[in-house]
Amino acid sequence: MSxxxxxxIQAAGCVLWRRAPEPDGHPLTVCLVHRPKYGxxxxxxxxxxxxxxxxTAAVREVREETGQDCLPGAPLSTLHYEAxxxxxVVRYWAAEATGGTFTPNHEIAEVRWVEPEEALLLxxxxxxxxxxxELLRLLGPPGPAGPAGPAx
Numbered sequence: 001m002s003x004x005x006x007x008x009i010q011a012a013g014c015v016l017w018r019r020a021p022e023p024d025g026h027p028l029t030v031c032l033v034h035r036p037k038y039g040x041x042x043x044x045x046x047x048x049x050x051x052x053x054x055x056t057a058a059v060r061e062v063r064e065e066t067g068q069d070c071l072p073g074a075p076l077s078t079l080h081y082e083a084x085x086x087x088x089v090v091r092y093w094a095a096e097a098t099g100g101t102f103t104p105n106h107e108i109a110e111v112r113w114v115e116p117e118e119a120l121l122l123x124x125x126x127x128x129x130x131x132x133x134e135l136l137r138l139l140g141p142p143g144p145a146g147p148a149g150p151a152x
Contacts (some may be wrong), residue, residue, distance in 0.1 A: 013045025040124035
């Protein structure tokens with residue numbers, strides 16, 4: 001009998017955001033993905049490929065799951081939890097969407113761009129909700145002077 005601990009699953013993802021297209025709501029929206037296999041709403045993320053850097057994996061996963069290109073920014077929290085009986089470590093970054101088009105695929109059935117308040121209601125896991133709050137703290141108050149304000 002071995003006392004060896006299982007090797008953690010390594011994954012990475014982004015809290016993907018963009019400036020809101022409508023001036024009457026919150027100045028930014030967050031992209032959430034719906035995974036039918038798990039029946040959940042989450043941030044785009046996925047496992048690292050062998051030898052892959054976590055940030056490279058995060059950007060790749062955003063592209064694969066949402067169809068969006070992105071500009072990664074500051075690192076966010078690294079989450080630790082169990083998945084399928086194994087420990088999982090997921091590193092996250094804030095990332096601004098720079099364009100693209102979503103096409104449903106075998107893993108992701110739908111993406112939604114929602115205001116942060118709606119994201120908090122849709123996200124299945126509390127740990128994912130905490131990342132939205134972290135993003136908002138990072139970007140600062142809405143307005144012309146902050147990153148969440150109008151484009152210059």
